Amino acid sequence: YDVHNYTFVLGNANFERLCSSKSMLVVNGMFPGPNITVRKGDRAFVNVQNNGDYGVTIHWHGVKQPRNPWSDGPENITQCPIQPGKNFTQEVIFSTEEGTLWWHAHSDWSRATVHGAIIIKPENGTTYPYDQQPDEEVVIVLGEWFKGDVKELIDNATATGGDPTISDTYTINGQPGFPNNCSNETSYSLSVEFGKTYLLRIVNAVMNEEMFFGIAQHNITVVGQDGSYIKPISTDYIMITPGQTMDVLLTANQTPSYYYMAATPFFDSSAPFDSSNTSAILKYAGNYTAPSSPPYPSLPNVTDRDAADNFTTRVRSLASSEHPIDVPQEFDERIVITVSVNQLPCDQDSCDGPNGNRLAASLNNVSFVTPTIDILQAYYRNLSGNLSVYDDDFPGYPPFVFNYTGVSADEYLTPSQGTKVKMIDYGKKIEVVFQGTNIGNAENHPMHLHGFSFYLVGTGYGNFDNTTSPDGYNLSDPPEVNTIGVPKDGWAAIRFVADNPGVWFMHCHLERHASWGMDTVLIVRNGTTAETSMLPPPRNLPTCT
Ligand code: C2O
Numbered sequence: 001y002d003v004h005n006y007t008f009v010l011g012n013a014n015f016e017r018l019c020s021s022k023s024m025l026v027v028n029g030m031f032p033g034p035n036i037t038v039r040k041g042d043r044a045f046v047n048v049q050n051n052g053d054y055g056v057t058i059h060w061h062g063v064k065q066p067r068n069p070w071s072d073g074p075e076n077i078t079q080c081p082i083q084p085g086k087n088f089t090q091e092v093i094f095s096t097e098e099g100t101l102w103w104h105a106h107s108d109w110s111r112a113t114v115h116g117a118i119i120i121k122p123e124n125g126t127t128y129p130y131d132q133q134p135d136e137e138v139v140i141v142l143g144e145w146f147k148g149d150v151k152e153l154i155d156n157a158t159a160t161g162g163d164p165t166i167s168d169t170y171t172i173n174g175q176p177g178f179p180n181n182c183s184n185e186t187s188y189s190l191s192v193e194f195g196k197t198y199l200l201r202i203v204n205a206v207m208n209e210e211m212f213f214g215i216a217q218h219n220i221t222v223v224g225q226d227g228s229y230i231k232p233i234s235t236d237y238i239m240i241t242p243g244q245t246m247d248v249l250l251t252a253n254q255t256p257s258y259y260y261m262a263a264t265p266f267f268d269s270s271a272p273f274d275s276s277n278t279s280a281i282l283k284y285a286g287n288y289t290a291p292s293s294p295p296y297p298s299l300p301n302v303t304d305r306d307a308a309d310n311f312t313t314r315v316r317s318l319a320s321s322e323h324p325i326d327v328p329q330e331f332d333e334r335i336v337i338t339v340s341v342n343q344l345p346c347d348q349d350s351c352d353g354p355n356g357n358r359l360a361a362s363l364n365n366v367s368f369v370t371p372t373i374d375i376l377q378a379y380y381r382n383l384s385g386n387l388s389v390y391d392d393d394f395p396g397y398p399p400f401v402f403n404y405t406g407v408s409a410d411e412y413l414t415p416s417q418g419t420k421v422k423m424i425d426y427g428k429k430i431e432v433v434f435q436g437t438n439i440g441n442a443e444n445h446p447m448h449l450h451g452f453s454f455y456l457v458g459t460g461y462g463n464f465d466n467t468t469s470p471d472g473y474n475l476s477d478p479p480e481v482n483t484i485g486v487p488k489d490g491w492a493a494i495r496f497v498a499d500n501p502g503v504w505f506m507h508c509h510l511e512r513h514a515s516w517g518m519d520t521v522l523i524v525r526n527g528t529t530a531e532t533s534m535l536p537p538p539r540n541l542p543t544c545t
Pocket residue numbers: 059061074104106243448450505507509
């Protein structure tokens with residue numbers, strides 16, 4: 001394999017969007033940040049130098065990091081933050097991933113401005129496993145722009161217990177596009193030549209919304225998701241949750257002109273969090289008069305659950321002989337996890353949440369409390385006992401049973417709080433069933449697991465029936481992914497083999513839910529040999545002060 005060296009300098013830089021400017025934390029002066037480009041199985045050493053004002057960590061989303069949780073990055077889970085003026089060289093170990101992933105800050109809400117794409121090409125001498133090899137490749141990052149300082153916004157929201165302020169616009173490759181409230185706004189534009197095929201590497205770096213994306217009058221073909229190949233899906237839109245990445249082929253086969261590409265939110269609720277749009281321009285080369293109003297894609301309505309499902313349920317692993325998959329056909333342990341938005345009593349005179357409470361969120365009715373010493377060091381040094389950095393009694397089943405998707409669940413609004421982790425023996429075949437609930441303001445939850453890709457073997461609406469054998473499961477070509485949307489009135493079941501020893505964060509990738517406590521940690525114990533045990537810690541791992 002090849003070894004790549006990168007330097008990421010975190011620092012403040014000035015940007016102007018929506019007719020106002022601000023200074024914000026970015027990597028190497030860029031928004032979105034730089035790409036990392038490797039081939040399957042390579043390694044990258046990324047020297048992260050923090051020249052910003054506060055401690056930050058960086059996470060390589062979807063990179064499994066075999067035996068190497070040390071460089072995974074979630075703050076106070078696998079490391080303490082890299083303090084201002086300090087650096088940490090992270091070793092990013094690629095294994096079976098191939099396609100597109102991304103990296104982002106994993107501290108507070110810093111990922112709003114600190115993120116970029118990871119491009120993993122096929123091994124030398126191999127090509128993409130689809131008929132049409134792309135002529136060119138382009139990264140498309142869906143993001144958000146906040147006029148205010150994101151750290152202040154989340155600090156204020158935490159202090160008041162209310163919903164954080166929504167962003168001022170969605171962005172494509174850092175640009176708001178049309179329509180927006182600033183007349184001299186810029187758009188990202190992608191220049192194409194008639195007849196050529198482009199591989200769009202699409203990242204959803206949006207903080208709080210699942211998104212639809214499409215290009216006017218162009219069919220696209222989805223060929224990969226979350227760093228693995230899928231059976232090609234020809235479509236005119238995709239639905240992509242925060243955290244997910246998709247590889248999409250676009251052939252420039254329409255009349256040379258300008259066309260809009262656009263992203264709009266999908267929010268399965270009567271009160272969308274932020275229902276504005278963003279766009280970019282697809283610009284054909286050639287001699288023609290630019291249209292004054294190029295065609296705009298017609299994307300599904302913001303609450304169109306059927307449109308979202310119609311896309312999502314088409315996703316299947318490629319599962320070819322060159323790209324085989326290995327779905328556990330049975331499991332050793334099933335972990336059932338309810339996913340809820342809740343409320344906690346206000347710890348001051350009054351809070352901005354419903355009924356004067358503070359907003360909270362939970363898994364199995366436990367609202368996760370982030371510790372101040374990281375769980376990985378505590379585990380590695382066996383500190384858990386008296387220092388009680390964490391408890392290893394995360395419930396493997398919901399603490400109580402009720403009609404999860406029924407409407408009258410107010411008595412379940414208040415979760416317990418704690419830093420509870422789930423211990424798993426090396427090599428066990430695990431099934432996790434995420435059960436959505438209708439507690440509080442229900443919505444879909446893009447659940448993400450670090451350290452693994454897993455198979456989405458089933459989803460359904462209603463309450464998961466734990467007593468029956470899973471007849472409707474797809475155990476032959478389910479998608480192999482790292483982030484899945486759990487429907488608000490339903491459930492999703494995943495399977496994986498716990499063959500990666502370490503401390504792995506699992507959480508909702510909607511940032512406000514993650515900050516309210518919709519998180520837990522899976523600790524996979526070492527196996528019996530050195531090759532099935534965690535690597536030793538790197539020498540310049542940031543320490544907790
Ligand atoms: Cu994309 Cu825990 O992260």
